[in-house]
Amino acid sequence: MTELLKKSIVRILAENCKVVGAGFLVGDDQIVTCAHVIRDALGLPWPNPNPPEADIHLDFPFIDQGKVVKAKVVHWDPRDSGIGNDIAGLKLAGYPPRDVKFSHLDAGADRDRWGHRFRSLGFPKGHDNGVWVSGEVLDERADGWVQLVDPRVPGKSVEGGFSGGPVWDDELSAVIGMIASVDKEPGVKVAFMIPSQVILDSWSDLDQKSVDTRYRDIPIVIVAMTESEANEVIASQSLPDALSQENPEVWAAQYKGDRNAWVPPTGTDWSIRQIIGDMVFDINSWRTENGNPELIRTKFVSKDFFDTGNQEEQENIWGELEESGGIIIVDSVSLFHPFIEEVLSQAKVCHRRKVAVLGIAPVSMDTHNMSHILEGKIGKRFQRSLNRFAGRFEELCVFGMNYLPAIEHWLFRVLQKTASGAQGIQWDPNTLRKFRRQSRWKRQGIGVLATRGEPQR
DSSP states (O other): OOHHHHTTEEEEEOTTOOEEEEEEEOSSSEEEEOHHHHHHHHTOOSOOOSOOOSOEEEEOHHHHTTOOEEEEEEEEEOOBTTBSOOEEEEEESSOOOTTOOOOOBOOOTTOOOTTOEEEEEEOOTTOTTOEEEEEEEEEEOTTSOEEEEOOOSSOOOOOTTOTTOEEEETTTTEEEEEEEEEOOSTTOOEEEEEEHHHHHHHOTTOOOTTOOOEEEEEEEEEEOOOHHHHHHHHHHTOSOHHHHTTOHHHHHTTOOSSGGGOOOSSSSOOOHHHHHHHHHHHHHHHHHHTTOOEEEEEEEOHHHHHOTTOHHHHHHHHHHHHHHOEEEEEEGGGGGSHHHHHHHHHOOOTTOTTEEEEEEOSSOOOSHHHHHHHHHHHHHHOHHHHHHHHTSOOTTEEEEEOOHHHHHHHHHHHHHHHHHTOOOOOOOHHHHHHHHHHOSOOOOOHHHHHHTOOOOO
16 A cells, blocks of 8 residues: 555554544545544533534554544534534644655546545454555545445455544545445445545645645556457357357456446456556655655546547547557457447547557467467557567557556556657667577467467477
């Protein structure tokens, strides 16, 4: 987990030092939490429209656990009968502990965050050292609070003790809100957050001016079938025999209603969006810890890339990729769907030097036959990109990959190259010819190239 987030988190304590909730540093000496957490810490009656004057006790568990710091309530926006925002702003009585960080509140009120991965830390009963939860961001309800959900079973759910904790968006690398309440129905893993924009609007004296973070947005296209398209391909019996024998019903289950939710065959249940989100998170954590103010932010544009119903938006996305670059991740088997083939035949951006291409094989490519079947399909729509991979050995283009650490390694390098605007490595043709003459590896298809396996002689 990024140091930026961990070192901003505080535990709100009752007078007996019992942990009652969370909060987080949002300025040099400013902390935000829920008003009801402060009420519980002080044992106040409810409703209480006036800000409490008593000292609030807290500590920074990841910096100096047990060293209690005092703060005063300087902003009070309680919630009663659905009215108010349930926000409390605190000001530290002295300097915060050394090495603390403060989190940047991402406003982005008009940003579509549906499906973004989030993570948060809370202090439920029996877990004074904290518990991490993760899930997906959905959309706002009528009062402006945003619903969070974790569809996974099993897994820890948001519960009492998480209130006041920051909600970190993996893709935006920023705090997008604060945990405020939870659905207490057994078996339901649903919580609600107060969006960052609401916090900023409520607490007008909140100082975030010292934040110097800059973001580099990277467009990402996932070329993968939806669940219905995968079923269409199976029903049409248009797959080659070698693919049909790979239990198509099994790999078809990897496709979902959203292209970005496709689950590559990496041995985990992570979607491609989760894999990318985790890598972006790690990159940004590393950059933050090393004083790099420019962070990476992903922008999934798969829907607009394939949206033939909105030709103007589709062409805008194609133009953006051609102009500024981006990443295209291709599920090889999805190329057998006629709609995906048709769109790719019209899009001329896939072979541009600024565009990185990763081809993932959702079935085994160990056999010579399977390798050449998929290579032929890829070559039809990605011939120039395939030449960048197999002919010029450009690291921005790789095909035939389905090993999670290798995918993560590629993403770690290419996300940063794309963010910096760097193009592929320029190779001397004479060096390449010499390499091929001396190499014991025979070029027998992208499966062998990707795995560097010893060819059959």
